[in-house]
Amino acid sequence: MTALPIPNITLNDGKQIPQLGLGVFLVEPGETERIVIDALEVGYRHIDTARIYDNEAEVGAAIAKSGIPRDELFITTKLWNSDQEDPLGAFNASMDRLGLERVDLYLVHWPVPEFGTALGAWKGLIEIAESGRATSIGVSNFEIPHLQELLDNTGIVPAVNQIELHPLNQRRELRAFCREHGIAIEAWGPLAQGKSDLFERPEITAAAAAHGKTPAQVILRWHLQHDTIIFPKTTRRERMVENADILDFELTAAEMAAIDGLDAQHNFGPDPSTFNRR
């Protein structure tokens, strides 16, 4: 299985992350092994899963069957909200399901300010990183005050913040804060979860026509040119190929500016300040 020539981004801890991977939110457990094998065969080496996706075991099975050396893969999983008071126990359970000795990236999935346990969870992740079993640690869905609490109380800066980010929701203030503090941005919902008319917007279709690419490829390329890490989800092998075929063209400054202009601060997912699902 040959890896695609995906560029790496260097994180603030010196580790490298492939800028493009596959996300497996809403991939049924029964389908996950086949889909992850497909992605690895296509040449992906970065998989983003989470405890709450209920498919860690199947991701692990695909990794084991692939025979790809562990060091050539980049695997992320996440601490679910109801486990914030027991990060080590939850981490061990995720590792057992994945069948791995180490993950490349472990994230606090949501800040859940109502619980008041995110700082303790972050301290737990720091200990896990110190044990060497999570190579890098970060957070997801953290807004500026949630990040500030971690910085003020631990001085350990998350390597990434995984947030909802796409042309309709560009999170400029949060991205600027993260840039200032050396926190890499991972975009979830990079294609706006397929829930919008984004693929039909003239700013996208014009660039697609100009470069002989699809609207999805233009949107994903826009992310890459903003140095964002992406892992679009698809269950279809031909779309895995399409979504990775974005390394051979460059959006012009005018095309980037036109897509930048689509920001409507429209989120399709929950509000991180109030989301409290257990």
Ligand SMILES: NC(=O)C1=CN([C@@H]2O[C@H](COP(=O)(O)OP(=O)(O)OC[C@H]3O[C@@H](n4cnc5c(N)ncnc54)[C@H](OP(=O)(O)O)[C@@H]3O)[C@@H](O)[C@H]2O)C=CC1
């Ligand atoms: N930290 C967090 O809170 C969250 C993290 N995530 C992570 O981010 C990943 C990506 O985000 P996600 O929410 O899945 O949304 P995406 O923006 O990746 O959109 C996925 C949707 O787009 C469709 N799609 C994929 N490729 C194409 C294409 N080339 N052309 C047209 N449609 C396409 C998929 O359909 P089909 O499968 O039929 O191809 C699916 O319906 C997740 O899988 C997960 O790993 C997601 C949500 C929240």
Ligand SMILES: O=C(O)C(=O)[C@@H](O)[C@H](O)C(=O)CO
């Ligand atoms: O996909 C994720 O990573 C999420 O955290 C969310 O989609 C969340 O689990 C959810 O279901 C929101 O309704």
